[in-house]
Amino acid sequence: MYEIVSSVRRDYIADLAREGKRIDTRTMDQFREVSVEVGPIKSAQGSALVKVGKTQVVAGIKVEHAEPFPDKPDNGMLVVNAELLPLASPxxxxxxxxxxxxxxxxxxxxxxxxxxxxxxxxxxxxxxxxVWAVFIDIYVLDHDGNLIDASALAAIAALLNAKPPEDEAWTLPEFPIQKRPVAVTVAKINSKLMIDPCLDEEGVMDARITIATIEDGSICAVQKGGIGCFSREELEQAYEMARAEGAELRAKLG
Amino acid sequence: MLYVQNRELVVPGQLIAEGSYNVREGAFREGKQVYASVVGLAELRGQDIRIIPLQGRYIPKPGDVVIGVVVDSYYSGWILDINSPYTGNLFVSDLLRRKVDLVREDISQYLSMGDVVVAMVKDVNERMRVQLEAGEPGMGRVKGGKLVEISPAKVPRVIGRKGSMLNTLQDVGECKLRVGQNGRIMIWGKNPRMINAVVEALLMIEREAHISGLTDRVHLMLEKIKSEGGE
Amino acid sequence: MKKPEKLIENGKRLDGRVPDEMRPLKIEAGILERADGSAYVELGANKVLAAVYGPREMHPRHRQQPDTAVLRCRYNMAPFSVDERKRPGPDRRSVEISKVTREALESVLFLELYPRSVIDVFIEVLQADAGTRTAGINAASVALADAGVPMRDMVSSIAVGKIDDTIVLDLTKDEDQWGTTDMPIAMVPRKKLVTLLQMDGHFTKEEFGQALGLAFKACEQIYGIQRQALREKYAIKQEK
Incomplete structure (x- = not known):
């Protein structure tokens, strides 16, 4: 199934974009309202509920014993799983x-x-x-666009909230988190870049780019999506937007 | 014997009345008792009992004006999503109001995928197969404007008593509106800021439909945005 | 946790409740944007979400019924909802619970009003502490009403069981694990008709009767909380 975007809506969003405007009256570099609630799930070692506008994502952390990969005998394991729950979107x-x-x-x-x-x-x-395997389970509860940024923020917030497992094999004083990566997605509509696309904008966008940055503003992961293209200047502009907004979002992690 | 007041909020399974009343939409009878089947406001008029629902999907009925989106086509017409469990069929002859020679005429010139169409429900059969027509003036393919979707149950509030809310939205909002019974509303206007103000007003109506003094609040909000000026 | 010597001491259970006491129950209607109807339920440490989509077009088409809507239910547990991470996706237990949940709800719905369509009920357990299927049914029932689906009544649900030879209401995970009997039950409160009943363990004739009595009383109470949740969402509020 797919979301029907009518020609009228497509034209309306595209026309607004040309004038530097958006369907929900935000500015091009304005993120929707973000809230981060840590620890709502007590059965998880760590958890967070993140809301970006009407989008809601919960992330839960489980830490369990596991056999390491043969080529990485001295590394713990990280497993990230995401569920686009049928209750989150038609x-x-x-x-x-x-x-x-x-x-x-x-x-x-x-x-x-x-x-x-x-x-x-x-x-x-x-x-x-x-070794210890760290499972991050991302649970999308309500889909109103930009699941990547909401999920990435929920994941790092849940990790920061994680308590060591109650297990005598655990010897570290706390859960070893050393960086705070934050993802920011920029959409391109009608040759204009806008941050944090809402669902309507996602249905119309030509392309998107997600840039994850860490505290010093450097990049740790990128994903381009959609069939449209970006120029070099646009990529640099998107990075600048992601870097600035990344710092804002990171501040919400406390 | 009535157990609720007129306009009282009721929930499914709630006892409304006992006795020989006429049971309309949103209610059902079990023996002498009449119960509500939906969350809504009890409307008690003479011997008639109906529950005005506060939620729910749009179920088409003949005579309704709806706003559809073309999702598929076949040799003699189109299938329209009408924001309902059921799609609507629009024959090309019911769009053009004339006989069409399908061998000679390519009907794809009239409607394409994603097009928005104002239509009227012509017929609904017992299997809920829906026939539409769109040949009257003011119907057919929509050009330009902004499409908004709200809960179909809130449409009566958008129109208001004797059209009062709709008048406020159009006059103060400086926009033209077309309201579909299926919860889809088209807005046309010159000033994008006022179009957005009307969208905001519609969302406010949807959100606060159950809070008293709605028309006044919508009026105030639109006046305020208008007085701020600009585009 | 090791099995405690006694599950009931001086008339009090491990969490301080008396035998016929339900855990605190909180129900909120209409908390999801995209779903047609939704509800969030907390029953003690259980946290459960339910969403309803529909009536909507049935896909695949060959599963459409010409004269009625089809009800589908999916009960699912989050991987982090239990102590040991649960592998995502359905297992035999969740498939069975989905089935009995659907059957518990179906009799109250006027499905014949919506030929060829489908009504989907999705139940997600975010945090589990025994009794998740009952919490799920309570949530689903409110979500169906919130979606505007016509219903003859709500469906209310609770578990009863036996621990230390005493009949108790609404077992926790520890009580379920160390007790002898667990019996989830769902009913249509107005008519006092049972729409779900499962049991594992052991009851004498007297105990069975006593357990049903406790469950019926608790469902009355739950019914009130479900209706209240709907009223709170839809009540006409005066302008501030």
Whole structure:
């Protein structure tokens, strides 16, 4: 199933974009209202509920024993999984994860993995035999656009909230988080760039680019999506938008 | 014997009355008792009991004006999404109001995928197959403007008593509106700021339909935005 | 946790409740934007969301029924809702619960009003502490009403069981694990008709009767809270 975007709505959003305006009256570099609630799920080691406008995502952390990958005997494991729950949108269907769900999980995974947000070197119990696996489960509850940024923010907020497992094999004083990657998505409509596309804008956009940055403003992960293209200048402009907004979002992590 | 007041909020399964009343939409009878089947406002008029629903999908009925979006086409017409569990069929002859020789004429010139169409429900059969017509003046393909969707149950509030709310939206908002019974509303106007103000007003009506003094609040809000000026 | 010596001491259960006491129940209607109807339920430490979509067009088309709507239910647990991470996706338990939930709800719906369509009910358990199917049914029932689906009545649900030879209402996970009997039940409160009943464990004839009595009383109470949740969302408020 797909969302029907009528020609009238498409034209309206595209015409507004040309004038630097948006359907919900935001400015081009204005993120929707963001709230971060940490620890709502007590059965998880860490959790966070993030709202971006009407979009709602909850992330839960589980830390469990696992056998390490043969080529990484001295590393803990990170597993990111995302569920586009059928309760979140009329277009989401039950069943195996869709390609959108898998892309979402992988983009969030990359931001956390490549920034070394979790010190996986420390999550070894016995080399080659027993390590800690960190599961990040992303649960999309209400889909009103820009799931990537909401999910990435929920994931890092949940990690920062994570308590060590109650297990005698755990010897670290706390959960080893060392970086705070934050993803920001910029959409392109009618040759104009706008941050944090809402659902209507996602239905119309030519392309999007998600840039995850860390504290010093450097990039740790990027994902371009959609069939449209970006010029070099646009990429640099998008990076600048993502860097500035990334700092704002990071401030919400406390 | 009535157990609720007129305009009282009721919930499914709630006892409304006992006795020989006429049971209309939103209510059902079990023996002597009449119960509500939906969340809504009880309307008690003479012997008639109906519940005005506060939620729910649009179910088409003949004579309704709806705003549809073309989602598919076939050799002699189109299928329109009408924001309902049921799609609407529009024959090309019911759009053009004339006989069409399908061998000679390419009907794709009249409507394409994604086009927005103002139509009237011509017929609904017992299997809920819906026939539309769109040949009257003011109907057919929509050009320009902004399309807004609200809960179909809130449409009566957008129109208001004797059209009072709709007049406020059009006059103070300086826009022209076309309201579909299926919760879709088209807005046309010169000033994008006022179009957005009317959209805001519609969302406010949807959100606050159950809070008293709505027409006044909508009026005030639109006046305020208008007085701020600019585009 | 090890099995405590006693599950009931001086008439009080592990969490301080008396035998016929339900855990705190909180219900909120209409909390999701996209769904046609929704509800959030907290029953003790259970946190459950339900969403309703429909009536909407049935896909695939060959599953349409010419004279009625079809009700579909999906009960699902979040991986982080239980102590040990649950693998995502349906397992045998959730498939069974989805089925009995659908059957518990179906009899109150006027499905014949919407030929060829489908009504989808999605139940997501975010945090589990025994009794999730009952919390799910309570949530689904409110979500259906919030979606404007015509209903003969609500459906209310609770579990009863036996611990330390005592009949108790609304078991926690620990009580379920260490007790001898668990019996989830759902009913149409107005007519006092049971639409879901499952049981595992052991009851004598007297205990069964006593358990039903407790459940019926609790469902009355839940029914009130469900209606209140709907009233709170839709009540006419005076302008401030």
């Amino acid at each position: 277009t989401f269907e039950p069943g195996r994860p869709s390609e959108n769900a898998i892309e979402l999980a992988r983009v969030v995974d990359r931001g956390i993995r490549e920034s070394n947000a979790i010190d996986l070197d420390k999550l070894v119990i016995k080399s080659g035999e027993d």
